Amino acid sequence: xxxxxxxxxxxxxxxxxxxxxxxxxxxxxxxxxxxxxxxxxxxxxxxxxxxxxxxxxxxxxxxxxxxxxxxxxxxxxxxxxxxxxxxxxxxxxxxxxxxxxxxxxxxxxxxxxxxxxxxxxxxxxxxxxxxxxxxxxxxxxxxxxxxxxxxxxxxxxxxxxxxxxxxxxxxxxxxxxxxxxxxxxxxxxxxxxxxxxxxxxxxxxxxxxxxxxxxxxxxxxxxxxxxxxxxxxxxxxxxxxxxxxxxxxxxxxxxxxxxxxxxxxxxxxxxxxxxxxxxxxxxxxxxxxxxxxxxxxxxxxxxxxxxxxxxxxxxxxxxxxxxxxxxxxxxxxxxxxx
Numbered sequence: 001x002x003x004x005x006x007x008x009x010x011x012x013x014x015x016x017x018x019x020x021x022x023x024x025x026x027x028x029x030x031x032x033x034x035x036x037x038x039x040x041x042x043x044x045x046x047x048x049x050x051x052x053x054x055x056x057x058x059x060x061x062x063x064x065x066x067x068x069x070x071x072x073x074x075x076x077x078x079x080x081x082x083x084x085x086x087x088x089x090x091x092x093x094x095x096x097x098x099x100x101x102x103x104x105x106x107x108x109x110x111x112x113x114x115x116x117x118x119x120x121x122x123x124x125x126x127x128x129x130x131x132x133x134x135x136x137x138x139x140x141x142x143x144x145x146x147x148x149x150x151x152x153x154x155x156x157x158x159x160x161x162x163x164x165x166x167x168x169x170x171x172x173x174x175x176x177x178x179x180x181x182x183x184x185x186x187x188x189x190x191x192x193x194x195x196x197x198x199x200x201x202x203x204x205x206x207x208x209x210x211x212x213x214x215x216x217x218x219x220x221x222x223x224x225x226x227x228x229x230x231x232x233x234x235x236x237x238x239x240x241x242x243x244x245x246x247x248x249x250x251x252x253x254x255x256x257x258x259x260x261x262x263x264x265x266x267x268x269x270x271x272x273x274x275x276x277x278x279x280x281x282x283x284x285x286x287x288x289x290x291x292x293x294x295x296x297x298x299x300x301x302x303x304x305x306x307x308x309x310x311x312x313x314x315x316x317x318x319x320x321x322x323x324x325x326x327x328x329x330x331x332x333x334x335x336x337x338x
Contacts, residue, residue, distance in 0.1 A: 028259040029067040035257055037250070037266075039088070039095035040073035042081055048222075048284065049246050050074040052154050052277035053097050056248075059269035068262055070095070085249065089147050094254040100153065100247035101185065106146040109138070109329040110247075113153075115322065116189035116314035119243045120337040127336040129153040129245070130275050134336060141329055147252050151270035154246035155278045157220030157285050161193060161237040162229060164216070166300040168237060169309065170194030179205045179217040189218070189241040192314035202227075209233055220244050221288035230295045237300040239310065248274070 029035035043049040050072065057070035078084060082105075084096040089106060101114030112118055119125055128134050130153070139150040167173040173194030180186040182199035190197035195216075200208050208214045209232045216233050218241065224230060248270050255263055289299070302310075315323075323330055 031066040037094040040078035041097040044075045056273035063265040095250040108325040114185040117311040124337040148249040151248040152274040156244035158240040159242045176215040179214040
């Protein structure tokens with residue numbers, strides 16, 4: 001009897017091992033069992049922000065052989081900016097592409113990217129926002145205080161002043177009411193130019209300028225073109241007071257579902273997609289400027305001395321309430337302008 005039992009157990013063991021092997025799920029995503037990372041943004045599918053994320057999705061799919069798929073939901077399908085970032089931090093969605101300033105709610109240092117004259121020209125853009133070491137540095141900053149990782153910056157365009165006259169000095173800006181979003185940093189930019197900031201919703205800005213409620217507004221070339229502000233105001237002073245930026249944030253636990261190699265591929269290709277999109281955006285920015293020229297818009301270029309007057313006024317306004325909160329991150333960021 002004992003001998004018979006041993007024989008039966010010996011026969012059963014291979015089947016048990018085989019069944020156990022079949023039921024064991026792969027530890028990390030595979031092409032057969034891919035990981036879908038769901039995320040979204042506010043802009044519509046044709047916007048540069050969405051296109052850059054589609055590019056990221058294509059890069060990741062190719063790099064992981066289909067084991068990881070970035071699913072993109074544009075046009076507020078998953079919520080407005082605040083909701084998108086909150087839900088990414090909670091893990092309700094896997095990632096989001098939003099303005100970096102919104103992450104100030106998670107850690108104050110990200111507020112500096114919306115600051116007036118924080119970015120000192122295209123060289124500073126490349127040295128900081130499209131510098132992998134700085135991106136990784138900012139990831140360490142936000143990862144300490146939140147449930148998200150930071151993967152990279154996107155760029156849409158520089159924001160400029162739009163009136164029916166040039167604003168080359170604070171004296172020329174004095175008395176002019178400038179429409180701005182209801183954001184402290186944009187109000188500081190207007191004040192640096194000598195203008196009076198007036199918070200009006202984006203959708204009401206055209207009418208506000210038409211009716212003289214405000215004297216002008218500010219925005220990137222694409223924004224001025226797409227909402228036809230050129231019909232009511234004809235002089236753009238190229239102040240470049242704020243850069244229109246985006247940022248990719250991913251829920252830490254979503255990142256942890258991938259192997260270390262897959263995590264690296266997702267990070268590397270997020271950065272690559274943002275850099276490639278930046279080069280495309282630079283070209284498109286010039287194209288939008290040409291379109292505005294055809295509509296009769298005049299462009300005023302500031303001298304370096306004129307711009308520095310605005311820069312110093314803005315930083316004086318930031319010194320008291322904002323720069324101290326940004327601490328070492330502000331120094332690291334500012335030093336990259338050199």
